Amino acid sequence: MAKRLTVTPSRCIGCRTCEIACAFSHPVGAPAGPPLPGLTRIRAFPVRPPERGIPVVCLQCDQAACAKVCPTAALQRDDQTGAILVHEERCIRCRACVWACPWGNVGFDGVRTQVYKCDLCGGDPQCARYCPSRALEQLD
Amino acid sequence: MIVNINGRDLLASPEETLLQVARRNGIPIPTLCEHAGLEPWGGCRLCVVEMTRGGTGPVRVVPSCLQPVEDGLRVETHTPRILRIRAVLLDLLLARTPDARRIQELALEHGVKRTSFVPRRDPDKCILCNICVRACAAVGADALGTAGRGAAGRISLPFGDDASACxxxxxxxxxxxxxAIEMTDRGSERRIWGRTFQRLPCPSCGAPTLTREHAAHLAGRSGLPAESxxxxxxxxxxxxSRLFLDLVGK
Incomplete structure (x- = not known):
């Protein structure tokens, strides 16, 4: 059994470190100069008072709507990590997945003209690594 | 099975095409119409290679994107004859679409700096790769096709202007x-293929989302209500997040 990214919302302090960690883990190539942070795949919605948050990230659903609706099988589960990955070379950018995800966890990057979603960072999700309150954890 | 490409014996599985085997082994073959998510089409002919069965048969020129692998095939991807064919194709495409950067780059790689044919008077950027037509078919709308031949070949709506299936x-x-295909989003309006669509407002924030027709199309294909x-x-x-907040308690 692969490890699982586990969310415990009651521990979230709404600091949004996960969003920064995610953006820096998914850099995009700039036309000139070093790569820039990409778009975040995770959102932590602040709830206050008291200072808290609710992280929302792809659940890698067993019956994933995004993968089901894709006409070119560009969204496929990675057997190693369990993540549903976007195979960009197969994508025709119809964005059916964006509209189909009931949780809003598939986005469209208008600059790269490419859909994007959580890829579990290849099995080592950086949001969990940098979460200071263990609201996001990578558990066995 | 084993196929030999450019003198290298390469392992291949029966469902693969020559192009896939070559790509997997880092052998570059130029393509325009190949798209990993769509069925191979064989339209651009840039991926042609020389192929011999069993080492003794006649040398045939085949598009590698459509050619299934066979045990013992001998393939050459960059012979003078193949390079000449590609150069002619790119020369023709350059006359058609002088402004398409992809064509300019590929033509230059094949030693074609300027087209030797009569350039088109009203050039567009369409290289007739048919990716749009096949993407539209994959979406399930099937609103596009090809029309005309030779220099008059083009991507077209049915009867030239019927965008009703889009x-x-x-x-x-x-x-x-x-x-090459123009699409403009202005406010909630989307213009494409000469037709104006209304993008549905998000029920919560009012931001324009997908077109009414696209929502209905997805609903029809998935069996879910269009509001989804x-x-x-x-x-x-x-x-x-609000749902999760309710679950974990405030």
Missing amino acids: VGCGACALSCPTG FGACERCRREQA
């Missing part, structure tokens, strides 16, 4: 490798 999803414009597709992803996430 759902305004934009897959054609966004997957076009040269940006109307919210923008930002509001959807926020709704998810």
